[in-house]
């Protein structure tokens with residue numbers, strides 16, 4: 001039996017988890033300026049690891065994607081390379097070390113990102129959409145932000161980034177038009193997992209390790 005799924009349906013089904021992933025005290029702190037710089041730098045150095053690993057996953061998805069999504073995914077991969085260099089630049093400007101140990105929540109996300117590489121394309125493209133869209137919604141919600149954090153909120157809140165997430169959503173919806181029962185369960189589980197991993201990622205700024 002074939003079934004289907006849509007991104008909208010996933011957002012509705014896991015609305016509570018999605019809200020936690022996109023409305024967090026970290027983001028409130030970005031908005032008000034009450035976030036400690038040391039907390040922000042914890043996020044920064046861990047997100048640098050995230051971006052490096054995510055680009056490898058997107059590279060794997062590019063290798064397998066249907067021709068109709070080739071330009072979209074390649075564009076995304078290109079933007080991630082820019083993001084990795086940008087993280088290095090922002091860290092250098094602020095004397096933030098990118099050589100700190102990887103924290104557990106980041107390591108967990110990294111192993112999840114690796115696991116996506118062997119999933120079917122319909123699961124992969126939904127994951128790419130959810131991972132980018134969660135940041136788009138989260139950072140837009142933190143805009144306008146305090147001056148210290150403006151460049152960061154601007155990156156993922158930008159209209160061009162929003163447009164990219166819309167294109168990913170269209171590609172994901174298209175790819176999820178025919179799913180096996182097993183794939184349907186996988187997209188739902190993966191969507192929820194992404195929301196939980198994102199929440200834990202924000203939480204990291206508040207852990208002492």
Ligand code: HMH
Pocket residue numbers: 047050051131132135198201
């Ligand atoms: C944790 N999620 C996390 N970091 C990011 N940079 C993105 C999503 C989007 O690129």
